[in-house]
Amino acid sequence: MLPSFLAAVLVIALSPAPAAGAGCAAPTVPGAERQQAACLSDLTTAGTVASGHTDPADWAGLTPAGARNPSGVPGVQIDGYFPDTSTGNTTRGWNHDAQFVLRLPDRWNGGLVVAGSPGVREQYANDFAISDWVLAQGYAFAATDKGNVGATFYRDGLRPGDAIVEWNQRVTQLTRAARAAVKQRYGHQPRRTYAAGLSNGGYLVRWQLENHPELFDGGVDWEGTLWHPAKPSLLTFLPPALRAYPRQAEAEILAAGFAPGSEFLWDYHYRVYWDLTQRIYREELDPGYDGPAEAGTPFCASGTPACDADYDYATRPAGVRAAIARIALTGRIQRPLITLHGTLDTLLPITEDSDVYAAMVRDRHRDRMFRYYRIEGGNHVDGLYDAYPDRLRPILPCFRTAFTALTGWTEHRAVPAPSHTVARPESGDLANACSLSG
Incomplete structure (x- = not known):
């Protein structure tokens, strides 16, 4: 007003x-x-x-x-x-x-x-x-x-x-x-x-x-x-959070960059934002990660083939960095x-x-x-x-x-x-x- x-x-x-x-x-x-x-x-x-x-x-x-x-x-x-x-x-x-x-x-x-x-x-x-x-x-x-x-x-x-x-x-x-x-x-x-x-x-x-x-x-x-292409992004900090949250590995989520004191928000973000956001933006920039599948498997457990919780941007092909450079x-x-x-x-x-x-x-x-x-x-x-x-x-x-x-x-x-x-x-x-x- x-x-x-x-x-x-x-x-x-x-x-x-x-x-x-x-x-x-x-x-x-x-x-x-x-x-x-x-x-x-x-x-x-x-x-x-x-x-x-x-x-x-x-x-x-x-x-x-x-x-x-x-x-x-x-x-x-x-x-x-x-x-x-x-x-x-x-x-x-x-x-x-x-x-x-x-x-x-x-x-x-x-x-x-x-x-x-x-x-x-x-x-x-x-x-x-x-x-x-x-x-x-x-x-x-x-x-x-x-x-x-x-x-x-x-x-x-x-x-x-x-x-x-x-x-x-x-x-x-x-x-x-x-x-x-x-x-x-x-x-x-x-x-x-x-x-x-x-x-x-x-x-x-x-x-x-x-x-x-x-x-x-x-x-x-x-x-x-x-x-x-050389800085943090959704594709670098969301996968560690997706891996760690089901195991309640708090230290790993904090190490990924999430703020101390934000723990009370993690459950909501895991259910509503982290999984969906990782999968759809990864599909846009790195569709080859899960082959012919489209935007991965929702809430897949780490170790599942082509699971977005295991996505590792650092090891992905140069073409992914080229897409982000655009x-x-x-x-x-x-x-x-x-x-x-x-x-x-x-x-x-x-x-x-x-x-x-x-x-x-x-x-x-x-x-x-x-x-x-x-x-x-x-x-x-x-x-x-x-x-x-x-x-x-x-x-x-x-x-x-x-x-x-x-x-x-x-x-x-x-x-x-x-x-x-x-x-x-x-x-x-x-x-x-x-x-x-x-």
Whole structure:
């Protein structure tokens, strides 16, 4: 929720858009094979859940139950898709991937926020965590399903890594198209364009700022996934955890990089995340490991032939590293980036992910445009805060504080606090408040 004085400033600053016209006139999204527009009295989830212009299942579990979101943002929503051959996204009965959503508020502040979906979710996955909040500030918002969805996303493409390569291409494609549509709607291109996302969406932020600085002014990376052929990844730390957990070999799980103090989260992650994540991403990047089988055997016991619990990245053929090199990050960011990562992340352990990426950024001498905040008690999905409010803290409010810090940095040269670990408060409304000050 915006403080009242900021809301008053925004009411003055936001410029009215040209009238949408009869029948909900909307801009044409360049390159879209199909688009469908609607003039809505509220583009936030408070309105779109009722009107059918979002899907709550798409963001389930990502945010804490106590989070408060703004509402009452009228404007135009455009749903559509770009040409694609895969058909996993069944939204609106289209059975067509490369779907996107573009939201254009009637009162626009001159900015655009672009996001890719976390995990293998669809285009509405960021609606509660990101879209509602930036729309209330006057930003246009665009999000993509990344071109393939669901637990069989690896079926898309011909070569190992093709599906993830497409993720990056779809964010670039949508950003260019959204910028052009914004110009049609408001009369000029965005004065500022930001990338934002969590998990796989955070990876996409990193990749875009490394590879397409011409499109973005900065980004916020919320626990992005790390890919590099010579660095830790899902394929290096998940197999040891899968081997060790059934034997309750705690020391082995800690040695794989999982944080001391995260033990209470292991059972849930073993059942929900570790096994499935290892198998489907291994299938995408190393399909030859289990021969003609598809994504291995769920929860196989160590010693079972081609069991993902026994996967050893270090001994796999060079072609696997070549596949990861196609999607690799370098740390060579070319626009300001703020990274957030929870110290109790039990899917992407912080020491194996963002700590490593921060070192990559330093090695590339990009520190001046990078801030890294380690969120004490933060976990990979904020929904778990509801089960463990005494041990975890949501990252959602820290993301919003970070986004505000980013815009102050890029637009007003207000340098954010130095990178540091953000202590977990002993009390307070952790679902809605977060200070990143040192």
